[in-house]
Amino acid sequence: MSALTFTMKKRLDQRVDMSPLVCNLLEGLTPKEIAGIELQNGKRKIRVDELFRIKGDDTQNIVIEGSFAKLDFIGKQLAGGNITVHGDVGAYLGLEMKSGSIKVEGNAGIYAACEMKNGYLEIKGNTGDLLAAALPGNKQGMKGGTVLVKGNVGERAGDHMRRGTLLIEGNAGDYCGSRMVAGTIAVMGTTGRYLGYAMRRGTLLLWNQPQLSATFNDCGSHTLAFLPILFASFKNLNSKFAKESARFNRVQRYGGDMAETGRGEVLVKI
Amino acid sequence: MLTKLTGGIVYDPANKVNGKKKDIYIKDGKIVNKPRNVEPDKEYNITGKVVMAGAIDLHTHIGGGKGNIARMLMPENHRIDAVAHTGIKRAGTGHAMPSTFITGYRYAEMGYTAAFEPAVLPVNARQAHMEMGDVPMLDKGGYVLMGSDDYFLRMMTANKDQQAINDYVAWTLRAAQGIGIKVVNPGGISAFKFNQRQLDLDEKNKHYNVTPRDILKSLATAVKELGIKHPLHVHGSNLGVPGNTQTTLDSIAGVEGLPMHLTHIQFHSYGTEGDFKFSSGAAQIAESINKNKNISVDVGQIMFGQTVTASGDNMRQYANHGFANPNKWVCMDIECDAGCGLVPFKYRDQNFVNALQWTIGLEIFLLVKDPWRIFLTTDHPNGAPFSSYPHLIRLLMDKSFRNDMLSSIHPEAQKMSTLGTIDREYTMQEIAILTRAGAAKITGLVGRGSLGKDSWADITVYTENENREKMFEKPDYVFKDGEMVVKDGEVVKTVWGTTHVVRPEYDKSVEKDLKQYFDKYLTMKIGNFAISDDEITEDGRGSLTVHPTVGEKV
Numbered sequence: 001m002s003a004l005t006f007t008m009k010k011r012l013d014q015r016v017d018m019s020p021l022v023c024n025l026l027e028g029l030t031p032k033e034i035a036g037i038e039l040q041n042g043k044r045k046i047r048v049d050e051l052f053r054i055k056g057d058d059t060q061n062i063v064i065e066g067s068f069a070k071l072d073f074i075g076k077q078l079a080g081g082n083i084t085v086h087g088d089v090g091a092y093l094g095l096e097m098k099s100g101s102i103k104v105e106g107n108a109g110i111y112a113a114c115e116m117k118n119g120y121l122e123i124k125g126n127t128g129d130l131l132a133a134a135l136p137g138n139k140q141g142m143k144g145g146t147v148l149v150k151g152n153v154g155e156r157a158g159d160h161m162r163r164g165t166l167l168i169e170g171n172a173g174d175y176c177g178s179r180m181v182a183g184t185i186a187v188m189g190t191t192g193r194y195l196g197y198a199m200r201r202g203t204l205l206l207w208n209q210p211q212l213s214a215t216f217n218d219c220g221s222h223t224l225a226f227l228p229i230l231f232a233s234f235k236n237l238n239s240k241f242a243k244e245s246a247r248f249n250r251v252q253r254y255g256g257d258m259a260e261t262g263r264g265e266v267l268v269k270i
Numbered sequence: 271m272l273t274k275l276t277g278g279i280v281y282d283p284a285n286k287v288n289g290k291k292k293d294i295y296i297k298d299g300k301i302v303n304k305p306r307n308v309e310p311d312k313e314y315n316i317t318g319k320v321v322m323a324g325a326i327d328l329h330t331h332i333g334g335g336k337g338n339i340a341r342m343l344m345p346e347n348h349r350i351d352a353v354a355h356t357g358i359k360r361a362g363t364g365h366a367m368p369s370t371f372i373t374g375y376r377y378a379e380m381g382y383t384a385a386f387e388p389a390v391l392p393v394n395a396r397q398a399h400m401e402m403g404d405v406p407m408l409d410k411g412g413y414v415l416m417g418s419d420d421y422f423l424r425m426m427t428a429n430k431d432q433q434a435i436n437d438y439v440a441w442t443l444r445a446a447q448g449i450g451i452k453v454v455n456p457g458g459i460s461a462f463k464f465n466q467r468q469l470d471l472d473e474k475n476k477h478y479n480v481t482p483r484d485i486l487k488s489l490a491t492a493v494k495e496l497g498i499k500h501p502l503h504v505h506g507s508n509l510g511v512p513g514n515t516q517t518t519l520d521s522i523a524g525v526e527g528l529p530m531h532l533t534h535i536q537f538h539s540y541g542t543e544g545d546f547k548f549s550s551g552a553a554q555i556a557e558s559i560n561k562n563k564n565i566s567v568d569v570g571q572i573m574f575g576q577t578v579t580a581s582g583d584n585m586r587q588y589a590n591h592g593f594a595n596p597n598k599w600v601c602m603d604i605e606c607d608a609g610c611g612l613v614p615f616k617y618r619d620q621n622f623v624n625a626l627q628w629t630i631g632l633e634i635f636l637l638v639k640d641p642w643r644i645f646l647t648t649d650h651p652n653g654a655p656f657s658s659y660p661h662l663i664r665l666l667m668d669k670s671f672r673n674d675m676l677s678s679i680h681p682e683a684q685k686m687s688t689l690g691t692i693d694r695e696y697t698m699q700e701i702a703i704l705t706r707a708g709a710a711k712i713t714g715l716v717g718r719g720s721l722g723k724d725s726w727a728d729i730t731v732y733t734e735n736e737n738r739e740k741m742f743e744k745p746d747y748v749f750k751d752g753e754m755v756v757k758d759g760e761v762v763k764t765v766w767g768t769t770h771v772v773r774p775e776y777d778k779s780v781e782k783d784l785k786q787y788f789d790k791y792l793t794m795k796i797g798n799f800a801i802s803d804d805e806i807t808e809d810g811r812g813s814l815t816v817h818p819t820v821g822e823k824v
Contacts, residue, residue, distance in 0.1 A: 137345035139596055 004034070004059050006052035008066035008087075014042025015090060016051065019073040023081025023100060026059040034059075069109055075102045078119065091128070094121045097145070107151065111135075116164065118145040122238075129154035129173065132166050140181060142166070148239055155192070158185045161202065169240050177204045180264060184230075188240060199257050199264035205230075206268045216256035221270055223250050272297050273752065274310035277317030278731060281698050284323070284707040284720035288699045294321065296727040299752035303723055314754075316731050319746060322702045323719050324383025324728030326709035329503075329533050329568050330650040332373050333387040333402035333412065335394050336580040336610050339600055340367040340651070343612055344578055346596070359761055366577045366614075366651045370404040375761050376657055378407035381730035381745040384767065385656075386713060387412040388452055388503060388533060389582050392419070393607040393792075395446035396801055399769065403812045407755060409718070409728075409767035413503045414448035415582055417485045418459035420606045421787055423478040432491055433777075439492040440776035441784070445800035449713060449772045449817065450500035451493050452533075454582040455507055456482035459609040462585040469585065471507055471520050482507050483524045490528040496774035497819030499714025501529030501566060506538050509586040513542040515551025519558055527564050531712065534570025534649040535559075536631035544686055546622055550630045553688070556637030559644070566712055567638065568645035571631035571662055573654030574619045580612050580651060587611025605793055617654070625683035629676070633687070635666055636694045641703040642711065660743035666696040667738045714817050715770060727752035766811035774819045 006021065017040040026034055035049035048054070056063075060081040064074070067087035074090075075083050079098040088106035092114055099119045107125035113132040131153045132142035141160035152170035159175070161183045171189035180199040191210045227249040234241040251267040273296040280292040295302050295310070331337060341348065348363035353372055355361035362369035368376060377385055385405075390398045390412035402410040416422055416439065425435055439451060457480055458469040464477045471482050490502040506521050508514040518538040522530070532538065541549035559565050576595075581587055584601045588611060591599040595616040602610050617624040631653070638644045646663070650656040665672045676689055684690070696704075710719025717725045729749040735741035744759030755763045781796065788796040806812045 135346065135349070137343070139598065 001058040002056040003061040003063045003084075004031075004057060005055040005063040005065060006048070007055070008064075008068070009051060009053060011068055012041060012046075012051070012070065014044075015070045015072050016041050016046070017073050018071050019076035019095075021048070021062065021064075022075055022078045023060050023062060023083065024077075024079040026062070029059065031057055067106070069107070072109070075100075075121075078102065088125070093123075094119075097121065110154070113142055113145075113147045113166075115140070116142045116145050116147065118143075118164075120145060121147045123147075123149045124151070126151035126170070127153045127157075129156055130159055131157040132161055132164070133157075133159035142183065146237075148237060148241070150239070152189065158183070158202075161185070167234070167237075167239065167241050177202065177264075180204075186241065188246075196257055196264055196266055198260045200261045201263045203264070204266045205251075206266065209268055210266065212254055212266065213257065215258040215262075216254045216266060217258065219253040219255050219265075221250065221252050224267070225249070227251070227267075271312070272302075272305065272308055272310045273727075274313045275321065275729070275731070276313055276315050278319050278321035279734075280321045280721060281702040282321075282323065282707070282721040283699055283703045284710070284725075285722040287721070292321075294721060294727075294729065296729075296749070296752045299727055300717075301721060301723060301725050301727050314731075314747065316746070318734065320698065320732040320734055320741075321721070322381070322730050322732070323706040323710075323721050323725070324730050324748065324750065325381050325705040326713070326715070326719055327377070327382055327385040327647065327650070327656065327705075328645055328709045328713050329388045329570075329647045330385045330656055331387060331389065331580050331652070332370075332385055332405055332410070332650075334389060334391065334398040335604070336389070336582075336612060337367055337401065339602075339610065340578045340580050340612050341369075343598060343600055344596075344614055347576065347578070347614075358764060364657075366655050367580070368655075370401060371406060374406035374408050378748055378750070378756050378761055379745075379759050380657070380659060380743060381732070381748055381756075382408065383728040383730075383748065383750050384409035384411075384715075384718060384770075386410065386449070386770075388505075389413070389415050389454065389608075390446055390448055390452075391415050391582065391604050391608045391610075392442050392446040392799070393605045393794075395448075396805065399447060399801060399806055402769070403806065403809065406764050406766055407750065407761065409770060409815075411449040411713070411770035412446070413450040413452035413500070414443050414446045415452045415454060415608050416442060417453035417456045417489055418582075418608050420460070420791070421784070422485075423457065423460055423475065423480055426480040426484060426488065427478045432488070432495070434780070435488055436492045436495050437776040437780040438784075439489065440496050440774045441780050443496075443498070444773055444776070447769065447771050447801050447806065447814075449770050450498060450503050451489060452503040452505070453485065453489055454505040454608070455509065455585055456485035456489075456504075458482065458507060458585045459582060462588065462609065463603060463606075467585065467589065468511075469507060471517055471524060483521075486521060486525055486530075487528070490525045490530055494528050496776075497821060498772055498774060499817070499820055500712060500772075501531045501564075503531045503533055505533050505581070505583060509534075509537050509581075509583055510540070510590060511586075512540045512548045514538050514540050515554055518551075518555060522558050522562055522565055525564070527562075529564050530566075532565060532567045534647065534652065535567040535634055536570045536572065536627065536653070537649075539630055539634060544682075546682070548623055548626060549686055550626060550633060550688070552630050552633035552637060556634055559638050560640070563643075566643040566645070567634070568647040568649075569631050569634055570647055570649035570653050571635070572617050572624065572627045573648060573658045573661065574617050574624065574628065575654065575658075576614070576616045577651045577654055578612060578614045580610075582608045582610060584609030584611040587613050606791070615652075619679045622680045622682050625680035626686060628679065629683060629687035629689045632665060632672065633689055633692065635696075636689075636692045641696075641700045642708045644704065645709055645712070646701075646704045660739045660741075663696075663701060663742045664737065664739035667698075667701065669693060669695050713770070714772060716817050766813075768813040768815045769806055770815050770817060772817050772819060
């Protein structure tokens with residue numbers, strides 16, 4: 001069996017809701033049945049075979065070729081299986097994803113990994129704002145799993161994040177880790193203003209000294225035994241985080257946000 | 271144009287018609303006697319179908335600032351109920367606090383033709399009317415909220431005579447374009463701002479030295495003396511507090527025979543017996559209602575599921591914020607005029623308190639004997655969204671269904687409740703009284719809730735079905751002012767109802783003092799405060815219908 005491959009025929013003006021094309025929903029369907037599925041495209045519907053050339057039949061391995069930034073909801077509520085995307089993706093990549101893996105070769109839009117529950121999400125390029133955040137009005141963002149971003153991320157990465165790991169090789173925008181409930185965010189590049197704004201618990205692991213708000217207290221420098229264990233858990237990733245040279249165990253620790261319950265921590269490499 | 275509805279079984283309690291086969295003729299939006307020698311232009315054969323007037327909801331929160339705050343607070347509640355537009359209907363979102371258009375459509379598709387917003391804050395009345403102006407399909411109106419406003423409480427402190435209070439009440443009613451007067455936790459909304467966290471009937475507001483009992487009596491007297499047909503609409507003290515049955519009984523005694531409508535009485539009928547110190551006061555409350563003919567009530571039944579509670583009673587909403595589910599809430603002051611509190615609630619059948627609340631509401635429905643003094647509400651959205659009415663009607667009309675439901679709730683609540691021993695089932699005629707004729711009468715509507723000659727042709731046609739929920743959730747036809755607007759439970763034409771108001775006379779010199787007060791303390795001038803008729807009618811779809819006061823000629 002070869003991977004079920006959707007190759008983009010044309011770039012549409014209106015956005016496309018890709019949520020029907022996930023492994024768990026396509027399981028057991030023939031390519032002909034898949035071709036007849038209707039996708040929401042702006043205010044009208046469009047058949048899958050109108051938009052894509054379809055090849056292959058392994059519904060548990062989906063490849064999207066020639067993707068661009070107007071394909072929203074790729075991998076929504078994915079429960080098992082793999083999705084690989086060549087090109088950019090739109091908003092809500094991996095929304096409420098439960099398990100399985102998604103790999104994107106290009107950039108992702110806003111709300112990638114929104115309320116993700118488990119599984120693995122990898123983005124080679126940059127992502128928009130609100131990575132791993134909660135939907136507007138909801139109280140909890142990402143609840144589990146691992147997200148790896150090789151590029152930069154926008155503002156409010158990890159907003160309301162509850163559990164899981166967010167690994168960012170590039171830079172993070174303002175309000176990184178805002179209103180975080182728990183979980184881990186690691187940023188190798190720089191971070192913006194209002195880091196950890198109103199975070200309650202959770203860990204922000206940084207390679208570069210951030211600009212911290214007055215509501216974070218310096219708790220001194222520490223050698224933390226858990227850091228090597230944490231790094232060891234990254235060793236199978238295709239990432240800078242897996243490299244021996246990236247590892248350290250000596251950090252400056254800041255506690256906050258004292259404007260909230262203040263049990264979160266910012267750990268900065270020294 | 272003459273329209274004829276042929277062969278329906280008519281339930282029209284306003285004209286003492288109880289399940290009689292009868293043809294109905296409609297001309298120029300009104301019901302007429304059978305005309306001689308004129309053939310109908312349009313005839314609907316509804317042989318054997320049940321015909322009632324359009325239903326009227328006399329207590330439902332469909333306008334005013336709190337609705338928008340609830341919408342902002344709960345976007346997740348909208349996401350689960352997105353409604354696409356059709357050729358006729360506009361798009362919107364729904365569930366606990368639907369958008370205005372969806373509110374209108376859903377009411378109409380259940381056979382409702384009128385709904386009344388029970389908490390129009392005078393200072394926010396413009397927004398409330400604008401919002402209701404955006405609700406299609408329905409007639410509407412509002413009860414103007416008084417009793418915790420600074421000006422009124424100052425008058426009470428200063429011992430102003432009843433005439434002065436009457437003038438102020440009538441002026442406010444006119445300025446806010448209402449059809450009745452409402453009071454919420456009398457004086458309590460104000461007391462909350464002076465750090466009082468509860469206020470019993472005879473406890474003084476610390477700042478103004480006034481008790482809820484004084485306020486109730488003063489406003490109920492004003493309503494009576496001004497000839498406003500809808501009795502003082504009272505959301506009593508101590509909402510939701512175990513043991514508040516006594517407060518409610520005392521309030522009934524406190525108005526000394528003046529007309530009073532106790533709203534969402536279910537939330538005010540709690541005792542303190544049993545292991546959990548929470549029990550039903552339904553029997554005592556119902557007995558008192560049966561005895562005191564000046565009292566009318568609506569129930570405010572709760573239904574299991576997600577909703578949001580929206581109330582002017584910031585004191586009680588603040589006290590309950592710990593129960594917020596999902597965990598987020600809003601309480602705020604509204605320009606010293608009143609308050610506002612929003613707390614999302616998820617009523618669960620396996621929660622002892624919620625389960626008992628459910629039985630208490632039903633017990634009151636079944637124990638109050640006079641259907642003309644009790645009304646079917648869930649206090650939308652506080653007890654449940656209004657879309658649960660058909661289910662509620664089935665609970666009232668079908669004893670075995672009710673007992674099946676009862677057997678599925680929290681076992682301790684089942685043991686505490688007398689609901690299973692009550693055999694009463696509501697008849698079709700009684701449902702018509704609760705939701706039509708009675709509601710029109712108590713709100714003082716002329717020409718509504720009736721299928722008699724000269725009434726406006728608001729008519730609902732249902733197909734008889736043993737499953738009353740199925741029957742009442744999907745009428746065959748709904749006519750609004752003589753036009754067919756719903757067919758097979760789907761809106762087929764968008765129409766715009768009128769706004770019902772009442773305008774008792776008052777001494778215009780009341781504005782002299784008020785002008786000074788407005789200039790000194792409030793955010794707007796008195797001239798901008800009053801809502802002119804044009805504001806409601808100038809968009810071309812709104813209209814005003816003025817109803818007579820007691821004794822006034824139609």
